[in-house]
Amino acid sequence: MIWLLSLREWQRRPLRMSISTLGVALAVAALWSLLAFGRGYRDGVQDELDHLGAHVLLAPKGCPYDATSLALHGASWPCYLKAAYLNQVRAVPGVAKAAPVLMNAFIDDSGAQTVYLGVDSNLLALKGGWHLSGRFPTFRGDLLLGADVARKNDWHIGQTVSLPGLNGARGTVSGILAPSQSADDGFIYTRLSDAQTWFQRRGELTHVLVRLRDPDQLDDVVAQLRSCGAGLEMNVVPLSHIFHSIEGLVNATRALLLCIVMVALLVAGAGVSNTLMIAVSERTREIGVMRALGAKHGEIFRVFWAQALQLCGVGAIAGVSIGWTAARETDAWLRAQLPYSPHNSMVHSDWPTTLACILGAMLLGTMAGGLPAWRASCLTPSVAMRARGERA
Amino acid sequence: MACVVFDAKRCDAGAGRTRLKLVGENFPAVSNDIKMETLSFAVEADGLTRIYKRGGEEVRALDGVSFRVRDGEFVSIVGASGSGKTTLLNLLGCMDAADRGTLRLAGHEVGAINERARTRLRRDHIGFVFQHFGLMPTLTVHENVALPGLFGRRIWPSRHQKSLDARADELLERVSLAHRRNHRPHELSGGEMQRVAIARSLLNTPRLLLADEPTGDLDSATGESIIELLQELNRDGLTILVVTHNTALAAIAEHQISLRDGRLIQDSTDQML
Ligand SMILES: Nc1ncnc2c1ncn2[C@@H]1O[C@H](COP(=O)(O)OP(=O)(O)OP(=O)(O)O)[C@@H](O)[C@H]1O
Ligand SMILES: [Mg+2]
Numbered sequence: 213m214i215w216l217l218s219l220r221e222w223q224r225r226p227l228r229m230s231i232s233t234l235g236v237a238l239a240v241a242a243l244w245s246l247l248a249f250g251r252g253y254r255d256g257v258q259d260e261l262d263h264l265g266a267h268v269l270l271a272p273k274g275c276p277y278d279a280t281s282l283a284l285h286g287a288s289w290p291c292y293l294k295a296a297y298l299n300q301v302r303a304v305p306g307v308a309k310a311a312p313v314l315m316n317a318f319i320d321d322s323g324a325q326t327v328y329l330g331v332d333s334n335l336l337a338l339k340g341g342w343h344l345s346g347r348f349p350t351f352r353g354d355l356l357l358g359a360d361v362a363r364k365n366d367w368h369i370g371q372t373v374s375l376p377g378l379n380g381a382r383g384t385v386s387g388i389l390a391p392s393q394s395a396d397d398g399f400i401y402t403r404l405s406d407a408q409t410w411f412q413r414r415g416e417l418t419h420v421l422v423r424l425r426d427p428d429q430l431d432d433v434v435a436q437l438r439s440c441g442a443g444l445e446m447n448v449v450p451l452s453h454i455f456h457s458i459e460g461l462v463n464a465t466r467a468l469l470l471c472i473v474m475v476a477l478l479v480a481g482a483g484v485s486n487t488l489m490i491a492v493s494e495r496t497r498e499i500g501v502m503r504a505l506g507a508k509h510g511e512i513f514r515v516f517w518a519q520a521l522q523l524c525g526v527g528a529i530a531g532v533s534i535g536w537t538a539a540r541e542t543d544a545w546l547r548a549q550l551p552y553s554p555h556n557s558m559v560h561s562d563w564p565t566t567l568a569c570i571l572g573a574m575l576l577g578t579m580a581g582g583l584p585a586w587r588a589s590c591l592t593p594s595v596a597m598r599a600r601g602e603r604a
Numbered sequence: 605m606a607c608v609v610f611d612a613k614r615c616d617a618g619a620g621r622t623r624l625k626l627v628g629e630n631f632p633a634v635s636n637d638i639k640m641e642t643l644s645f646a647v648e649a650d651g652l653t654r655i656y657k658r659g660g661e662e663v664r665a666l667d668g669v670s671f672r673v674r675d676g677e678f679v680s681i682v683g684a685s686g687s688g689k690t691t692l693l694n695l696l697g698c699m700d701a702a703d704r705g706t707l708r709l710a711g712h713e714v715g716a717i718n719e720r721a722r723t724r725l726r727r728d729h730i731g732f733v734f735q736h737f738g739l740m741p742t743l744t745v746h747e748n749v750a751l752p753g754l755f756g757r758r759i760w761p762s763r764h765q766k767s768l769d770a771r772a773d774e775l776l777e778r779v780s781l782a783h784r785r786n787h788r789p790h791e792l793s794g795g796e797m798q799r800v801a802i803a804r805s806l807l808n809t810p811r812l813l814l815a816d817e818p819t820g821d822l823d824s825a826t827g828e829s830i831i832e833l834l835q836e837l838n839r840d841g842l843t844i845l846v847v848t849h850n851t852a853l854a855a856i857a858e859h860q861i862s863l864r865d866g867r868l869i870q871d872s873t874d875q876m877l
Contacts, residue, residue: 216743216747217740217742217743220740220742220743221742223742224741224742497736497738498738498740500738501732501734501738501740502751502755503699503723504697504699504726504732504738505726505727505732505751505752505755505804506723506724506726506727506728506752506755506756506808507723507727507755508720508723508755508756509719509723511755511756592699592700593697593699593700593726594694594699594700596699596732596734596738597690597693597694597699597734597816598690
């Protein structure tokens with residue numbers, strides 16, 4: 213009954229009710245996106261590091277400070293390490309594997325990027341999750357293609373292809389990686405020596421990926437790498453630290469955004485409260501009549517309180533739906549804003565987040581409806597006799 | 605349980621009509637303090653005084669008003685504008701409390717009972733008819749009539765709902781508006797709206813009907829049909845107190861009370877005061 217009385221209000225003031233609901237919907241959509249992004253981003257970055265398979269990245273001193281993120285996604289930078297440092301790195305106790313990489317990226321006229329990585333078989337020890345058909349580059353000109361590269365170019369194992377960006381150089385597809393939903397899907401792996409020839413960087417590397425025997429000893433090993441002979445020439449970047457500092461940065465931004473979203477929610481709640489206050493003053497006589505007919509304080513309270521819950525409930529469902537359907541667009545927009553974004557989708561649509569948003573909105577409704585409902589319930593039945601106005 | 609039975613007027617008029625169950629229910633105890641009494645009066649007002657404070661100034665809307673209304677009487681309350689008629693009706697309907705004086709309904713002193721009990725008293729035993737009809741514009745005619753039956757119930761009425769629907773239909777039939785059951789109030793004429801309001805006031809089988817200028821917003825012909833309906837209800841045993849400027853309505857009442865400046869100046873059952 214109470215629900216009937218408040219549900220019918222939608223027919224009386226559809227525009228006003230819809231505007232209040234829209235306010236709640238937008239605030240909830242923002243909240244949902246922010247929460248979904250938080251989880252998604254964290255999982256995405258962690259996934260990316262897992263795919264990389266390394267605990268420590270060695271990059272040349274003086275290269276861009278965000279070399280790590282570039283290394284994760286593929287890029288060129290004009291600083292190099294001497295391949296000879298590798299022996300010193302491998303001599304450090306605690307280092308299980310050190311995989312040298314020479315990376316180069318070309319962007320063609322259409323804006324498409326081709327990323328080459330010259331590697332040796334040490335890399336296989338890091339990439340436990342790889343599934344490849346064919347063979348790891350072993351002979352001159354051998355190419356191991358990421359799944360996306362093979363699909364986009366329609367290249368097959370055994371095919372000889374001319375390499376984009378490398379005037380006339382040709383290679384033979386020796387293997388293709390199964391899709392991994394990571395940056396690997398977009399890379400072309402070659403033998404290290406082939407890459408050094410093509411890019412005229414003999415004896416040079418862009419970075420080294422290091423895997424430890426025991427990840428718990430990270431700090432020890434990092435200290436030893438920094439103090440070894442080649443340490444002065446290298447930036448020793450522990451990837452979990454990178455992960456934490458990226459996360460910290462993103463979390464700080466998220467906290468700020470969360471404050472803004474909270475303000476938006478409060479404003480939406482104030483809108484709901486205001487809509488109901490107006491309804492209470494418009495319906496003073498009706499409330500008086502209901503009281504005269506025997507409605508208790510609590511029943512009048514519930515009529516308006518239920519209306520606030522309905523407004524916020526509908527708003528929450530609409531908001532979550534907006535967030536859910538716009539997840540792809542939100543992801544694309546965030547990608548354009550963030551200095552580093554993982555390969556996977558950053559906005560994770562999941563039920564716990566959805567439920568939390570709906571419950572949050574109901575809590576908002578409870579608070580927003582309290583004051584108008586209380587005001588309505590305090591009206592005396594005698595206003596039914598007194599209040600004059602339009603009839604019926 | 606402390607309870608008092610109204611000395612109901614016998615129903616003999618309107619043969620062949622649907623009989624409304626207006627009598628036969630016991631007045632429930634509204635407070636444990638109320639003692640059982642034998643009643644000869646439905647309403648007993650003694651020195652009722654209501655003072656409103658407006659700014660620093662006091663307005664004596666009612667000043668020592670005393671009268672008695674027998675069970676089953678048709679009473680009209682007349683007086684110039686501002687004489688305190690609505691104020692009196694508010695007190696009689698337990699919608700407001702007197703500053704001085706006592707009011708007894710069916711022997712219960714209502715000044716002594718709390719707000720909750722008064723609400724219950726209104727719901728179960730007093731019907732209200734307003735000049736402005738007071739229908740809920742968002743509910744259908746049928747839902748409006750059923751409205752009082754929904755207060756004080758559980759959230760999910762279930763079984764109760766069925767008998768409530770039947771009762772509302774019965775009342776709509778009684779006021780000859782069964783065919784407008786699913787219409788909204790704004791689709792009805794003033795007279796029809798007032799008939800719906802009267803049907804609603806009867807839902808909980810009240811013993812007392814209070815009407816504040818029920819024909820005030822109606823033309824004289826429509827007003828007449830409302831007067832007839834009220835007369836019929838009174839013949840069925842309902843005690844009716846009606847505030848009115850309508851001379852026709854005032855004339856049919858067997859008992860007239862006149863107010864001036866908050867004082868009772870004439871009570872037709874007594875001699876001139
Ligand atoms: N809430 C209030 N506060 C202050 N004064 C009030 C209040 N309600 C009524 N009054 C005053 O009490 C007096 C009686 O008012 P009431 O409404 O009872 O008159 P009435 O006889 O019903 O008049 P009408 O025929 O115009 O309806 C008036 O002077 C009015 O101004
Ligand atoms: Mg009046």
